[in-house]
Amino acid sequence: MATSSERSPPPFPDSEDHDVLDSEEVGGRDSDEDDVGDELFTSAVNSPLTEHGSTPSPASQPSDVSMKPLRDILDDPLIEPLSSQTENKPTTEDASEPSDDFGNLTSNITDSPGDTAADATEIPLDKHADDFVDIFGVEAEAPRGKVVVADVTIETAAHKREAANDVTDPPGDRKTGSNDEEQEVKETSTDSIIDLSDDLPASDSQQPPPARDRFIDPLVNLLSDSPAASDAKIPSRATVDLFKDEGSDLFADPRQHKSAHQPQKSLLDEPDEDLFCESLWAASKKLVSKEPRGKPDATKAASNVSNTGGPLQEAADLFSQEAVTAVPGIKNASTVNSKTNGVHSEEEKEIFAEATVELSLDSPRDERRNDVSARPSASASALSAAASLAKSQSASLEELDEEEQEDKFEISISVKDPEKIGDGMNAYMAYKVTTQTQLAMFRYKTFTARRRFSDFLGLYEKLSEKHGPNGFIVPPPPEKSILGMTKVKVGKEDSSSADFVARRRAALERYLQRVVNHPSLLQDPDVREFLEREELPRAVGTQALSGAGFLKMINKATDAVSKMTIKMNESDVWFEEKLQEVESADQQFRKLHTLVESLVVHRKELSLNTASFAKSTAMLGSAEDNTALSRALSQLAEVEDKMEQLHQEQAANDTFSFAELIADYVRVVDHRMKAWQRWQDTQAALQKKKETEAKLLWANKPDKLQLAKEIAEWEVKVTQYERDFDKVSATVRKEVNRFDVRTLLFMHSRAQMKMTLMTDLYLLCDATERKGQELQKRDN
Amino acid sequence: MTSSIDESNKEKMRSVSVDLNHDASLLIDIPDALCERDKVKFTVHTKTTLSSFQKPDFSVPRQHEDFIWLHDTLVETEDYAGLIIPPAPPKPDFESPREKMHKLGEGEATMTKEEYTKMKQELEAEYLAVFKKTVQVHEVFLQRLSSHPFLSKDRNFQIFLEYDQDLTVRRKNAKEMFGGFFKNMVKSADEVLISGIKEVDDFFEQEKTFLLDYYSKIKDSTAKAEKMTRSHKNIADDYIHISATLSTLSADDTTANKKHLEKLADLFEKLRKVEGRVASDQELKLTELLRYYMRDIQAAKDLLYRRARALVDYENSNKALDKARLKSKDIPQAEQHQQQCLQKFDKLSDSGKKELTSFKGRRVVAFRKNLIEMAELEIKHAKNNVTLLQGCIDLLKSI
Numbered sequence A: 001m002a003t004s005s006e007r008s009p010p011p012f013p014d015s016e017d018h019d020v021l022d023s024e025e026v027g028g029r030d031s032d033e034d035d036v037g038d039e040l041f042t043s044a045v046n047s048p049l050t051e052h053g054s055t056p057s058p059a060s061q062p063s064d065v066s067m068k069p070l071r072d073i074l075d076d077p078l079i080e081p082l083s084s085q086t087e088n089k090p091t092t093e094d095a096s097e098p099s100d101d102f103g104n105l106t107s108n109i110t111d112s113p114g115d116t117a118a119d120a121t122e123i124p125l126d127k128h129a130d131d132f133v134d135i136f137g138v139e140a141e142a143p144r145g146k147v148v149v150a151d152v153t154i155e156t157a158a159h160k161r162e163a164a165n166d167v168t169d170p171p172g173d174r175k176t177g178s179n180d181e182e183q184e185v186k187e188t189s190t191d192s193i194i195d196l197s198d199d200l201p202a203s204d205s206q207q208p209p210p211a212r213d214r215f216i217d218p219l220v221n222l223l224s225d226s227p228a229a230s231d232a233k234i235p236s237r238a239t240v241d242l243f244k245d246e247g248s249d250l251f252a253d254p255r256q257h258k259s260a261h262q263p264q265k266s267l268l269d270e271p272d273e274d275l276f277c278e279s280l281w282a283a284s285k286k287l288v289s290k291e292p293r294g295k296p297d298a299t300k301a302a303s304n305v306s307n308t309g310g311p312l313q314e315a316a317d318l319f320s321q322e323a324v325t326a327v328p329g330i331k332n333a334s335t336v337n338s339k340t341n342g343v344h345s346e347e348e349k350e351i352f353a354e355a356t357v358e359l360s361l362d363s364p365r366d367e368r369r370n371d372v373s374a375r376p377s378a379s380a381s382a383l384s385a386a387a388s389l390a391k392s393q394s395a396s397l398e399e400l401d402e403e404e405q406e407d408k409f410e411i412s413i414s415v416k417d418p419e420k421i422g423d424g425m426n427a428y429m430a431y432k433v434t435t436q437t438q439l440a441m442f443r444y445k446t447f448t449a450r451r452r453f454s455d456f457l458g459l460y461e462k463l464s465e466k467h468g469p470n471g472f473i474v475p476p477p478p479e480k481s482i483l484g485m486t487k488v489k490v491g492k493e494d495s496s497s498a499d500f501v502a503r504r505r506a507a508l509e510r511y512l513q514r515v516v517n518h519p520s521l522l523q524d525p526d527v528r529e530f531l532e533r534e535e536l537p538r539a540v541g542t543q544a545l546s547g548a549g550f551l552k553m554i555n556k557a558t559d560a561v562s563k564m565t566i567k568m569n570e571s572d573v574w575f576e577e578k579l580q581e582v583e584s585a586d587q588q589f590r591k592l593h594t595l596v597e598s599l600v601v602h603r604k605e606l607s608l609n610t611a612s613f614a615k616s617t618a619m620l621g622s623a624e625d626n627t628a629l630s631r632a633l634s635q636l637a638e639v640e641d642k643m644e645q646l647h648q649e650q651a652a653n654d655t656f657s658f659a660e661l662i663a664d665y666v667r668v669v670d671h672r673m674k675a676w677q678r679w680q681d682t683q684a685a686l687q688k689k690k691e692t693e694a695k696l697l698w699a700n701k702p703d704k705l706q707l708a709k710e711i712a713e714w715e716v717k718v719t720q721y722e723r724d725f726d727k728v729s730a731t732v733r734k735e736v737n738r739f740d741v742r743t744l745l746f747m748h749s750r751a752q753m754k755m756t757l758m759t760d761l762y763l764l765c766d767a768t769e770r771k772g773q774e775l776q777k778r779d780n
Numbered sequence B: 001m002t003s004s005i006d007e008s009n010k011e012k013m014r015s016v017s018v019d020l021n022h023d024a025s026l027l028i029d030i031p032d033a034l035c036e037r038d039k040v041k042f043t044v045h046t047k048t049t050l051s052s053f054q055k056p057d058f059s060v061p062r063q064h065e066d067f068i069w070l071h072d073t074l075v076e077t078e079d080y081a082g083l084i085i086p087p088a089p090p091k092p093d094f095e096s097p098r099e100k101m102h103k104l105g106e107g108e109a110t111m112t113k114e115e116y117t118k119m120k121q122e123l124e125a126e127y128l129a130v131f132k133k134t135v136q137v138h139e140v141f142l143q144r145l146s147s148h149p150f151l152s153k154d155r156n157f158q159i160f161l162e163y164d165q166d167l168t169v170r171r172k173n174a175k176e177m178f179g180g181f182f183k184n185m186v187k188s189a190d191e192v193l194i195s196g197i198k199e200v201d202d203f204f205e206q207e208k209t210f211l212l213d214y215y216s217k218i219k220d221s222t223a224k225a226e227k228m229t230r231s232h233k234n235i236a237d238d239y240i241h242i243s244a245t246l247s248t249l250s251a252d253d254t255t256a257n258k259k260h261l262e263k264l265a266d267l268f269e270k271l272r273k274v275e276g277r278v279a280s281d282q283e284l285k286l287t288e289l290l291r292y293y294m295r296d297i298q299a300a301k302d303l304l305y306r307r308a309r310a311l312v313d314y315e316n317s318n319k320a321l322d323k324a325r326l327k328s329k330d331i332p333q334a335e336q337h338q339q340q341c342l343q344k345f346d347k348l349s350d351s352g353k354k355e356l357t358s359f360k361g362r363r364v365v366a367f368r369k370n371l372i373e374m375a376e377l378e379i380k381h382a383k384n385n386v387t388l389l390q391g392c393i394d395l396l397k398s399i
Helices: A027-041 A046-054 A060-075 A098-109 A114-122 A127-135 A137-141 A143-160 A170-180 A182-202 A208-225 A230-268 A271-288 A291-304 A309-332 A336-361 A364-383 A389-402 A453-470 A482-490 A495-517 A525-532 A547-565 A573-623 A627-699 A704-779 B007-013 B064-076 B078-082 B095-110 B113-147 B155-162 B174-194 B202-252 B257-327 B331-398
Strands: A411-421 A428-437 A446-452 B026-036 B039-048 B057-063
Touching (some): A411 A495, A428 A495, A428 A525, A446 A453, A453 A495, A453 A525, A495 A525, A573 A627, A573 B202, A627 A704, A627 B331, B026 B113, B039 B113, B064 B078, B064 B113, B064 B155, B078 B257, B078 B331, B095 B113, B113 B202, B174 B257, B202 B331
Antiparallel strands (some): A428 A446, B026 B039, B039 B057
16 A cells, blocks of 8 residues: 555556445545555655755745654654644543643643744634633643644533543544434534534634534434435535535635635744644544545645644645645745645646546445535635635535445554564464544554454454344454465565465455444444554464364354254245345355355466466567567567456455455345344244143143243243344344445446556557557568 | 358458468368267368369368378378478367356256356357367468468379368278377487487578477467466356346345346446457467467478488488498499488478478468457457446446
8 A cells, every 4th residue: 555656546546455345435535545644654754845845935944844843753653642742632631631731732832933823813713712712721822732622622612511521532422412412413514514604704713623523423323324314415415505606705815814824924934843743643643534534624724724723633634635745835835826826726636536536436326416516616626725614614515425324434544564473383473553543432543553363353253243143244354374374484585475464464454444444343342442452362262273263163064054944934924025035135145256256266367377478478579580579479478467467456356345345245144144043043932832831731730830931031032032133134224225335336446447457458458559560560 | 069150250260370372373261161070071162273173163071080181191291391281280179168068057057047048158159169260270271281382282182172072081090090109209209319410501400499499488378378268268257157146136136226236237248248259359369379380380390300300311321321432332322322311401401491481471470460460359359348337337327
């Protein structure tokens, strides 16, 4: 993923690596951001610099200065907010003792030059900001302190401040709060946003973030709860329209005032340094944050640079979005115009690119909406590139809109740095699991843990134990490979074992991503523990060749047998039909899965064969004594070589998206079967008991009283299992719904991918043809 | 299982592997072929202006074994030792499609009816392709002969073309088969022995190294290309199953997904066709080309062997002459023998040089032609694929 690809990704970026399962929006965007993140972390730090060099401007100085802190922070990725600037962020936990914290903050922030402060004060802070200022009056001169505080505390302050005793997890509160208010919010969301847009000219910079957050949550709930989230869509569309109209008008002004003036000042000043540190810091976080933040933040960022807290971090988002391009754009701007222009053009491009990608990838259901919202917003955001709040608001809404059906968890996980620990057969690979999140349920924004493969398996065991029966799809971990691991253990640095580790690393990353993308699984304490805890108790029973493993095998076998013997002799026709439906779906999907697997196998074969043919052709070319023909043959070899890569990519794509997807489907159907079976079994048992009772009654035996009790128990059980089954069915329906969307998205992505491949192929063929013609000419 | 080839198809595939400049005086083609059990009966049609033939236009039925007979007699003719004898067409191999058909029949229960029909169609298409290919290689063999200045005058060749009864060439019996095998053994052993001989002519020395090297390379390439083609085929087959399963799913599905699944099934079906075409075109244009030239190079190598053999004979006769002179016995005899060997060797060298040069030209031309054609076809298929996928994307979007 560490491609240093600049932000002009092909129409369909690396989604292949990313499971479509990760998010509805399709890996494409995720990976985009990952890319950016990587860039930021690794090399990109240089890129703004280099860009700078090429366009020297007054701004170049600050940016240079900013480089250092940036790097520092990046090197020490924020596990503990060490630097003075980053100190501001942990407010999530700090919020419990705000005063203390802000004492710190202020003390730290006093260093940070007053320019930003001045700027911030210049802008009339809205009531929230005022609130904020009041509450933590200390930082009157240090608005910067609000960076994150704004995000978290203001919301809590606004809505739930008193209630927010459990401050370690304010968002959680906020969330539940909003859950409670779901209905209300649903109704108000439109209003509030309209208000916002009205307020915008008044540079109401603080309000939007909470509002948006509020808006997000209900949406999440709405969407995940109601498959047809039409309710939610309507308001949001309204707002989009609203912004489409107003956006540009409104922002002719703001653009110049807010984003141009003040930012510039601050940009050129020392605080800038802080700003960029933070932004980068936030950018890293941005990886974590999923879409909803993305665009709005990006746009907002520009305007907010000077404004107040939250924005700073959003500014970072801007960078992550705009990657390298936007940064220099802003920094280099020496005049209002140039600046807006620079950003404008860049962003325009960016946004358009994104818009199109989204268009093509979005599920048909979203489609229409996208057409409505994405385009206008794209152009709109292009217009107000320097990003006004309203703008960002609209963008955010639009984002929301697009991603309604998505799991909105601002978390991203990367698995990196596989490292061999130990020697011989006791050696194992440990992977660094880095989590970056916006979620307040985690104590830090970024943290890492070393985990070995069996830990991943252990997590799966726990999860599937807990959630499997409820009908959730617990994403499957990559399978154990004794052979591969043994090779790694024994072998030195040979390429096949390196390949194995690389593949496993990617699979683990996908696995974790899938887990955290599941709304329910993410809440699971085990998941949190897995991600956060330094040391994890050694997972047991995950070894392939152990007693536990053996037991598991037996269990599986029993499962299989019982599945075969499930006889649902149901008199009810409805159930009969359902059963058949479920069974045939199960069967078909299994078949499809096998087929796709074999397709993958064949593709791999093809790619292998193509590779060997390419090699062989190259040899033939070298043996050929006719120069033209020799060249033609080596070109053919080259083409075939590229084809081989295409085939390989395709095979990987098929595995990771198509096959995995179907496997998941199979799993869902499976759960339902099991629940059904349990229900039926109990019912049968109850029946038996009843019969015995009747017999006993008839025989007039004395122990019937006890039996009656038993029967009552069984009856309770039956009802319970029935409820279970209903629950599972409901969940499955929900899951399947999620799934349908995914399937569609997947199809799009796949077709897109294939098209890209084919276009490539076409180009290659074209090359071949040209080669042929050339050859012909030569020969003639 | 009986099939025949229609005229229109044949036109296209004629001389795919070799580009022959037809001499209008003798035109040969195989317009029709009939497959009965193991035997394939080709109708060999000849059109000629040459006076050595009785009629200007005639057709005769021939079997694969007749072709082999013709080839063998040509190889054995001493006069043609200096020529590259066109490689004999390989034996028609209908085993693999037949076997597959058998397997398919066994697995019928596991497939839906639709799937089975499609698989069957696919196999039939494959069978037909093999059949066409077989006809084509036989035709090419005859055309190579007819376009050759000397070989076209061969008596046996003319008989082969003209004799309107069944040639009823006697099948090789076991002894002859064994004899042939033994001969091959001797030949390869001899080749090894001869390889130690110092080459007198640079041209042949180079040619030999080149051909040996080239042969091993092209053999490798052929095998690889075959594998690759087969993989394409496998993928096409997978597509059939996937498409069928998807359509079953869509039939069961009652939700909004139904349409998508249908479309997807449709897409896979179309993709399958394209993939199948890719496979068969690659087979025809690439693999077949490589295969043919592999055999042709083998023929060229045989020529070199014959020449080397003659060279060895000549040197031996020189030695014999020296010995005879030493002993002053049978000198004229030895001298005569030496002269004969020299003559033969010189003749072989002369015609061999010519043949090899023309062979080189022919090879380049054929490669060029086929590669271009293949590239064109691949482009066509890729374009098709893109259109299909694009269309499907649009469809899915509009749902």
